[in-house]
Amino acid sequence: MTLTGNWSYPTAIRFGAGRIAEIAEACGAANIRKPLLVTDRGLASMDITQKTLDLMVAGGLGRAMFSGVDANPTEKNLDEGLKAYHEGGHDGVIAFGGGSGLDLAKMIAFMSGQTRPIWDYEDIGDWWTRADPEGIAPIVAVPTTAGTGSEVGRASVITNSETHVKKIIFHPKVLPAVVICDPELTVGMPKFITAGTGLDAFAHCVEAFSSPHYHPMSQGIALEGMRLVIENLPLAYEDGTDIEARAHMMSAAMMGATAFQKGLGAIHALSHPIGAVYNTHHGTTNAVFMPEVLKLNADAIRERFDNAAPYLGIEGGFDGFCTFVQAFNDQMGIPRKLSVLGVAGDRADDIVAMALEDPSCGGNPVTLTAGNLKPVLEAVL
Secondary structure, rough: OOOEEOOOOOOEEEEEEOOHHHHHHHHHHHOOEEEEEEEEHHHOHHHHHHHHHHHHHHOOOOOOOOOOOOOEEEEEHHHHHHHHHOOOOEEEEEEEEEEHHHHHHHHHHOOOOOOHHHHHOOOOOOOOHHHHHHHHOOOOEEEOOOOOHHHOOOOOEEEOOOOHHHHHHEOOHHHOOOEEEEEEHHHOOHHHHHHHHHHHHHHHHHHHHHOOOOOOHHHHHHHHHHHHHHHHHHHHHHHOHHHHHHHHHHHHHHHHEEEEEEEHOOHHHHHHHHHHHHHHHHHHHHHHHHHHHHHHOOHHHHHHHHHHHOOOOOOOOHHHHHHHHOOOOOOOOOOOHHHOOOOOOHHHHHHHHHHOOHHHHOOOOOOOOOOHHHHHHHOOO
């Protein structure tokens, strides 16, 4: 099977091995003539990034890069990126990398023409209407991991460096104009990043599928996304050069981010404050929480997973799915306890309070309280 295609949903996507060669053409389609490539520090010196910069030069786009992006990007990273954007006279952004690089790049484009502080655009009610849509620069997104799906998202997660709280910033025009999904860019991912990002995509699909909100399109996308992860993440984990498995994982990542329009839940509500306070890897943290959150939500989601399990190739309905999830984590080298990731138990009450403020709570199938969240946290500390 040739895994290549041009898709128009949920935005213009150029999918297939080798398609990074179309970066200049993609920028032209987005009306970008002088882009700033935004990525993280780890990727800045890697071959895939340098080759992309070479392609930009060959296409007459210049060679500008900003890489001051933390693993959990903050407003300080954003301020530095905006300075680079304005001083360079740029007219658009190439968001290049994993979730952190993509999220910050999208916010640089979003904030490039705004006058209010970023926190005024948090995903609360209609706060997004405060933004001037004419002040949002165009974005071309190039994911180099298969996890967050931020390349097809209309929001970014930014950590407030003073309060250590993750905030979701939303605007419809933050959706990239063009996405290049080239699985060859993910071949160099180390095993622990392949696992953590892949399980992030899985968490997006599981939580979207579990959400009680009515959104049949997202429900179907979430189900197929789970299947793709179950069948392909072990292959990509064991053999990083398996380009077909890498391609299917890139699709699953986009599907998870598209599906969670239906909602997220307790996994993300707890993972966000843990990541903000302890700077843990987001997808890995999600994976640690998943078995306990499935138990929490069991009564509300049992029937739908009983129906889904045969399609996913899992015997035993919901209970079989729960058993599978723990074994899947173990297979991918995911620790069973957060302490392995450097998380202490001294701030458990603070973490629970922050989780209850997280907008992800609204998509959980069971109403979340301090009484039912704290046992979930304590079980994995």
